[in-house]
Amino acid sequence: MASKRASEELPVIARFEVRRRNCLAPDGSMIRPLPAFATDARLVVELYQSMVLLRLFDRKAVALQRTGRLGTYAVSLGQEAVSVGVASAMREDDVLLPSYRDNGALLWRGVKLEEILLFWGGDERGNQFSGPVHDFPFCVPVGSQAPHAAGVAYAFKLRREPRVAVCLFGDGATSKGDVYEAMNFAGVHKLPLVFVATNNQWAISVPLRLQTASETLAQKAIAAGFSGEQVDGCDVVAMRAAAEEAILAARDGKGPHFIEAVTYRLGDHTTSDDALRYRSADEVQAHWKEEPIARLRSYLVRQKMWTKADEEQLAAECHERIEAAVQRYLTMPPRRPETMFDNLYADLPEAYAAQRRKLAGEDDA
């Protein structure tokens, strides 16, 4: 006990704090005055429309998968506010580095529905998308895009370009060295880089408490020398506000920031998963009370910015848009087998060109 007393007498040399941001309560009421952008009713409605489109698109994608017309697919159910809110705060010339569940961000940035289907349908052409040409494709190996984001942000800094890299990953990714190494480097060089951890509580079947003993994920930024905050990830207004502030600061040369978006994965990990094997239906049901779409709808209705007729019209528009995209996806002519060699190298070396010819049936050898 003597040693404990002695340590208590030692001076404190550093203190840290992590703040939590929220704007809308689960019932859509305002917890505090909303950020300035929320006065733009069109923008708030657009955030709502994008989340609804994403949810309906996910539903259709799962139906396609269940009927053998799409490969494994990861839905955003319950966490739509994260990818949509973050992407809405980016500029076109910023660079998005998404993980495999960030469809909402890609759609906001102009990727077409059929291009997303094409990728999950097993066709690389889905990554040759209509979004910004400099954006990264979905990253499948968890967290391994975080060092890319640091490289991208370093390139911006080197070239004195006022651009920001935005990197999204899940709670599981924060256990990987990749993410910490990228954060550490971003801190050292004060890079224009915003990290967004979608903390949906589950990395497939592993709950957050087995992922880390850290009280928050946001505090991991502190070890890397920059700020982190926790945000209600089911509150698209808070998500957009947090991302907007962080991106603006990064663009201003104030360095990186870490956003922990606390949300919940209401769906299975992917279409290949059965979440009832590891969590109860009751737990999932309880989180439905917080989900982002009903929350924003309640707000919009309270503010007289949204009516039942608007809702019906949106559903019809989404349905039409999705069905048209599915038709384009399903009728897309397949790639010829030998095109797997295309874009392997800038110029295909002769040894592999011979293999290509053979696959194309141009060579009997």
Add this chain to the structure above:
Amino acid sequence: MPEVTLVEAINLALGRAMADDPDVVVLGEDVGVNGGVFRATVGLQERFGPERVLDTPLAELLISGLCVGMAAQGLKPVGEIQFMGFIYPCLDQLVNHASRMRNRTQGRLTCPMVLRTPHGAGIRAPEHHSESTEAMLAHIPGLRVVMPSSPERAYGLLLAAIRDPDPVVFLEPTRLYRAAKGEVDDNGEALPLDLAFILREGRDVTLISWGAMLKETMAAADALADEGIAAEVIDLATLKPYDEDTVLGSVTKTGRCVIVHEAAHTGGFGAEIAALIAERGLSSLLAPVTRVTGYDTIVPMARLEQSYMPSVGRIVAAARKACQYN
């Protein structure tokens, strides 16, 4: 022309590439003020500044991942991994990202990066500093794997690697860094990738090697000449994609082939060359293709490493046996 060592030739090529192209960035552990633990980057930070010659945190995965991100945005990063024994955290980046960025985005994003690292044993270094795992890298589609064996080829091939629009792993023969000397004209001229170099012509037997083992292979060719055996020596130089035509052309001429590498025997890159000759050069063979390699063991630490490395004697014996076969 000045005579320089192999590591000085690397330094000249890096300096030339950085002077020619403002997009070239050098990054790695201790590459800045210290000039690299082998001095490959010495003087570069003074010339080009700390933003373009960048001391990274001690994290190899990060170095390779930074290169991917930079390259995808149009920079030409040249990352240094201090020893090949520390390259393994980079494999995720090389296999899952660098090698396939062009393919998986159908050309929308590309990855013109170079990852340099010292390769091989023979300098009495500590444990984990002496492996030669080039076959593992050469198995990755979409990558280039290049290994010079002289100052001239180090200069020309590194320039080519940096200018190449695709990712290149550039393996530098540690044992030759200072042992190999040669004249290098710092004229900015690259040598072609994907082509082998015939270092010595001969009609009796083809000796194929790469990197530091060419030193013993050339010495073996000298010894064989004393016995009246004319050996043709090929420096493969680029392992991925490799120059099949030069290999097959030489074996067609000589009918005999010995492949020399210091990497372990089983699954080494020699097996790939032997398979190529079996598939497409069998009719010209006068003797079985043989391999003189390291053993299928952990590369021993300093006291036994010379016993591990293929010796001139082992190469000569294998070539002689091939020539006596009937």
